[in-house]
Amino acid sequence: MLAARVLPAGTFISYGYAKLTGAQFGLSAAQLAQSVQQLGLFKLAWYLFGQEPFKSFVGGAQIVAGLLLLWHRTALVGALLLLPIAANLLVVDVTYVRILPALQWRLLFYIGLIFLIFWHYRGRMLAAWCTLTQGLRPRFLYPWWAYLLLPVAAVGLEIAGALPHVAYLTARHPAETWRSTVDLLHALLR
Structure with missing residues (x-):
């Protein structure tokens, strides 16, 4: 189980760091001089996702989620935070980055690892679900x-x-x- 937490943690911390340092997203000056049609969906997406504060927000969220995965006490919170990030990346990759199917398979694998973490903590997940859904009544009854x-x-x-x-x-x-x-x-x- 520790490896199922450390692998996505390291991967997403490195992805987040790359975004924050400018190693991921953005286009070269030569690419910026091209028309939108010449760029293609992949490069256009990288240009759009490279805009601030989006790039820093995603990079920071990836680092925080990855760090939370590393500690036992916060692993479940990290997995809950990382799931929408990984799912969003998968949708973006399926939509725009059609040239790298290996990355899509890796993201599916990481999502599988996140669900493995959920399964490992299923008792706590079930307790939280029951707390959030059972016994809830409206504070006021409306006609x-x-x-x-x-x-x-x-x-x-x-x-x-x-x-x-x-x-x-x-x-x-x-x-x-x-x-x-x-x-x-x-x-x-x-």
């Missing part, structure tokens, strides 16, 4: 008509969530915000 108002409430929440951004734009660009608001009202009233 049936309240569920009919959910679409209106969702729109209200969406508007409430946009208010800080609107306040920021109004403070930063008051004339443009006013003009946009008037244009929106005219469009709605037509």
